[in-house]
Amino acid sequence: MKVTIYDVAKEAGVSIATVSKVINNTGNMRESTRKRVLETMKEMNYTPSIMASALTGKSTQTLGLLVPDISNPFFAEMAKTIEDRAHEEGLSVIICSTDANPEKERKYLEVLQQKQADGILIASKFQDDTLLDDLIERNVPLVMLTIDDPTMNVSKVSIDDFKGGFIATNHLLNQGHENIVMIAEHAYSSRMRVYGYREAHELMSRKVQEDNIMYAEATIEGGKHCFEEIFKRNDAKLPSAIFACNDLLAIGIIHAAKEYGISIPEDLSVIGFDNTILATTSVPALTSVSQPVEDMGKMSVDLLLKEIKAGGQLKDRQLFNPELIIRGTTQAVKKSSKA
């Protein structure tokens, strides 16, 4: 069987209390004793049982990560950096895809608490905010990732979504596009990106056509549907550019456009968001607003660790800079068509 603290104690000729102190580096102790115990532990290849230690209220060395969908490359890439950083610190990560399903949200949160996760990283919007409020109230260490919702009083790591929406729209406007459709998700980040979209118009004294702001699910299919809906509108009003709130949507747009015989970027410019691997692999390569995934993932773990130490009292906020990566799906409007 597994070596326990009792075995070590017996072998080293001390009590289990002494061994425990050596493990946790607490209390006073003769240097010779500490050394002897340490050696015995090594010799016997002893590792403390996390279960037993967790039972007494100690940490489980486990984090929870809630994402909408791990098969979305953006979250997969994010998960990778989080996992890397966590493992560096000796923590494991339990990943949960909520699928924007309130029932799953509830259940996963329950499971994570039952498993006594030391802290939870939330990169998924919650249908039911009261679940989060409950966590906050009970001081569960929490960091919200990519969700900079000011109504939530927790630590947050995200990009400046307002700026993200602004630079994308601004780029299109500067290229001469006048009719720009924006496709948003039903998520907090999108709200701010929409404001950025508005601000860009405002600064150039352009009026926003309200029906140019559409909403869709963050999937390729969602993008296709949107395109079809746009296409069904009055042909005269067809946009010359579409700004999608993530790469999946943008890819969907591109696919649908191809089916409809509309060439990109000649007839239609497209901008995505997140700058995932999909943006680099699509042809033409997708212009996209990049989030510094690695920095954000690393920061979110570091922040959560601090939060855990502070007992969920910290409430920090880290804002990163989005960056527009210009590739092949955007193009200036030809003067002829403008005139």
Place this chain on the structure above:
Amino acid sequence: MKVTIYDVAKEAGVSIATVSKVINNTGNMRESTRKRVLETMKEMNYTPSIMASALTGKSTQTLGLLVPDISNPFFAEMAKTIEDRAHEEGLSVIICSTDANPEKERKYLEVLQQKQADGILIASKFQDDTLLDDLIERNVPLVMLTIDDPTMNVSKVSIDDFKGGFIATNHLLNQGHENIVMIAEHAYSSRMRVYGYREAHELMSRKVQEDNIMYAEATIEGGKHCFEEIFKRNDAKLPSAIFACNDLLAIGIIHAAKEYGISIPEDLSVIGFDNTILATTSVPALTSVSQPVEDMGKMSVDLLLKEIKAGGQLKDRQLFNPELIIRGTTQAVKKSSKA
């Protein structure tokens, strides 16, 4: 504080032993008692502590999943289906990306055992096979996923890689390609795919040029490097088709080809493997050998569950069928060039 078994026992007016029996549905008991305890548990919103229960040797309701890299869309998609299935069964999944790093392999396995994972899904090759041998010897419930290595005496879920290699190569040969480069990974699955590649040649009485079988890391960069290496060869010997062992490599090939002014599929046919989202989003869409990711993920969890019940003694083997999805990156050789 949290409600414990003691609280429930006191409230229901029974001993903790009785409550435990109700929880685990063991032992005999008056129906009225069982009902009363059940009601009290519900009223008090009691959930048993997994830590305490794990301490006595019970399950932790946790699985480990080892993949080479969760940010590779193939494994992300696989992880999603595994996670879904596991959660249906009330299990959480700890995901670990080994990055083909022996040090990480060792550490992650150690962590999973320390956390008393009920079972481990391995979808990552191991540099150090002795680590796995050790697990097998100690009857740790194990399922190898996408790795049908006959030297390993464990449960396995994979596709028929031989067939996968065969149908891809066969398709190219039938299209009139005579000089087909195959890019493999250093993984067991690739070995079998290479045999399939050979068999396809054999059946058509074609000789395999040994230097047409190349090896690379499963990344876009790896694909690019390969292409450059091929290109550096004698121009006269340039292949008319490349069969890559995964989509990332194929995408890398396509990118590099573009840089070198070689058009696909006119000048060069490309086949990928895994049929990930990348295959559908690339332009032209990538012809790829599809693995039934959902079925495989689900099956691997089900198998692992059985394995757990059987105490790691089962040793089942499930082989799925690969399917060639023909898209836009493959094309028959023009007769003129053949003649």
Place this chain on the structure above:
DNA sequence: TGCAATATAGAAATAGATTTGATAAAATTG
């Protein structure tokens, strides 16, 4: 009715740690 057989419930041991309070040993002080 009496005794064996069975059903029901609980006391106590156990799992592997942490932590507190007590005690013994060593060091310090007057």
Place this chain on the structure above:
DNA sequence: CAATTTTATCAAATCTATTTCTATATTGCA
């Protein structure tokens, strides 16, 4: 050198379950 303080160690309680064994209570059958 005795009295006091400090240091080093351990016994025992605790955390929240599971499980075995024991003690009643109930039932069945002669």
